[in-house]
Amino acid sequence: MVETMRFSEFGLTTLKEVPSDAEIISHKLMLRAGLIRRLASGLFTWMPLGLRVLRKVEAVVREEMNRAGALELLMPAVQPAELWQESGRWDQYGPLLLRMSDRHSRDYCFGPTHEEVITDIARRELRSYKQLPINYYQIQTKFRDEIRPRFGVMRSREFIMKDAYSFDIDKQGMEASYQRMHSAYTAIFERLGLKFRVVDADSGEIGGSRSQEFHVLADSGEDAIAYSDADNYASNIETATTTPVAAGYPDAKEELQQVATPGVKTIEALCEFLKTDASRVLKTLIVDGTDGPVALLLRGDHELNAVKAQKMPGVVSPLTMASPEVIAKATGCGPGFVGPIGLGMPLFFDHATVGMSDFVCGANKKDMHYTGANFGRDLAIPTTVDLRNVVAGDPTPDGNGTLSIARGIEVGHIFQLGTKYSEAMSATVQDPEGKNQVMSMGCYGIGISRIVGAAIEQNHDEAGIIWPAPLAPFDVVLVPINLHRSEAVRTAADALYRELRERGLDVLLDDRDARPGVKFADAELIGIPHRLVISERGLAAGELEYRHRRESESRNLKREDALKLLE
């Protein structure tokens, strides 16, 4: 049966008004253009038009993965708890993991990722180093019970992901496999026509050593990335570092003084109250530690970086701010008035506190702060560590460039896992000497459904979506004017429709008995790259009116020239 590409039979309903819960542009446009419909929080149906786009993304990903030598398979979405207990993640993963049990009260989860399953496959299938390297991948529905699903398919709970897992005999092999995926990912995002950037990243829950993220650049992105074109440095803000600008400490000019600051608990309020700047305030954050609370000290205008902080010795991970009760017990005052002077707990000072003098900090007494505090006099000069988020203008780690900050949507993430899972689950092969070796793994994800949203964030205008050609649900839309009244238009439209399809193009024929304005508006909303208008007027002149979705003016072309343009 021939696939229907006639608008009247396509079951597409577009919306003039947007459901009020849509926040970002891609979510709004996906609903208006009829790509998706929401079922429940974080759950979406892909409607026929949206599914076509999703399939196009999959096709590109699949082609490039195959080209890179990866093997496609399909694992179950539902996974037994035993495997997760074996890797230790059943207890570690937390509420993001959707757990369930069957009629025999056996525990399962809906897979948020598949390291355990693939490692189980690998330890059963792979016996010899001769079978390596090998890279398995799948395109699968995943479920993560997100704290707060939002932005449509960008942060949904159920989503489609391409995940790949490489197995090598040793670290060198793993690094080569990783590099191959790095290249494949670069090829994928280039082919999809998206502006993206590769950045260093934290490996988080998954674990392992090296990891990099692929970000589609968009202001609505949930991640901040720090980069410098001067020396090619790029990192997620979670892991971005800078060079400590190690100045000495200026001599103290002020005396240490206690001042009453009743009810002044925030840096902002403190600056207002004391008429000073946040950069002249030392802020003290108390977090839970393995042996009681720990203090983290930052310049007042800097933000704590949780990923860095939870790596400090004695700090619990994930990072948890100490409760007011704990703070009161440890400091004798409530939150808002804590300072490092005379504070009896481990102190970690951020690099950027070096060089602070005559600063303001809490006095460890309710409603009191110190002014004129100085290192070397009021408290010892500390060794400093990296605790904060970098900010625009900071030098790059090697000091050759300056950091800029951009926002991105994480669409790909590649990891060098090493032996974390293979060791826990005894995934070994025999090496040439006949000894069992634990395999080295890599894992590589691409958010298929998220890419659709990300592409729209990057490609739209007031009228609607502007698909990059490789993602477009249709290549061409035919808009016949007065189709239902003009025999000539109908004949020409049908002929053109057949001819273009024979040439292998995805053609949408807008055969609705609607006014031209309605058809134009819908064609623009759903973002088809090429538009051909067929009218009696044009036919008389042997011409078709052509307009590319990115162009603002249409032009009349001879039929043959128009066809050539679409090749």
Add this chain to the structure above:
RNA sequence: CGGCGUGUAGCGCAGCCUGGUAGCGCAUUUGCUUUGGGAGCAAAGGGUCGGGAGUUCGAAUCUCUCCACGCCGACCA
């Protein structure tokens, strides 16, 4: 998980304060007119007013409770 907010026709909303048996726009259906940028006129269909309980002669409206959804926060001294 905490704070705030919202649930009334497929979608967007009004009505709720001050209780009296539900309305507007878009969409849908029919007819006529119109036909190159989201047409006009006329008519029609479509609602357990999120669920339950209560107050009342009477509840979309007041009270309680549950549910769903959204926004903000969970980075702060």
